[in-house]
Amino acid sequence: xxxxxxxxxxxxxxxxxxxxxxxxxxxxxxxFYYADAEMTVEIRNKYILQxxxxxxxxxxxxxxxxxxxxTSQRDTGADIRSVTWVNAIASFSPFxxxxxxxxxxxVIGHIYSEEENEL
Numbered sequence: 001x002x003x004x005x006x007x008x009x010x011x012x013x014x015x016x017x018x019x020x021x022x023x024x025x026x027x028x029x030x031x032f033y034y035a036d037a038e039m040t041v042e043i044r045n046k047y048i049l050q051x052x053x054x055x056x057x058x059x060x061x062x063x064x065x066x067x068x069x070x071t072s073q074r075d076t077g078a079d080i081r082s083v084t085w086v087n088a089i090a091s092f093s094p095f096x097x098x099x100x101x102x103x104x105x106x107v108i109g110h111i112y113s114e115e116e117n118e119l
Contacts, residue, residue: 003054008064010048010112018047048112053083053092061107065092069105082111 009018009032020032030049050065057063067083086093 068109071105
């Protein structure tokens with residue numbers, strides 16, 4: 001599977017997502033560009049990078065790290081989980097994100113806020 005590598009950025013102080021068009025990484029500094037503006041920031045302080053899983057939910061919404069997804073389990077009913085990267089298995093969790101499973105879930109929010117404000 002070929003998947004698109006892209007990120008969104010949670011702006012901690014502004015409580016919103018930024019969807020940059022380009023990143024430059026060097027010496028712990030990240031520059032990112034969006035909406036014809038350039039920002040040079042140290043990501044670890046006020047901005048949190050979240051990677052796209054490469055999958056979309058049943059409504060076509062892109063699934064990123066930090067998203068809250070609602071799943072329907074045959075045995076246990078609905079389940080809500082946050083999407084995280086697991087180094088030990090080099091995969092996104094829950095469910096080791098297989099495409100067939102991802103398309104059965106629904107993004108219902110994210111771990112930082114109840115409302116998503118986009119640039």
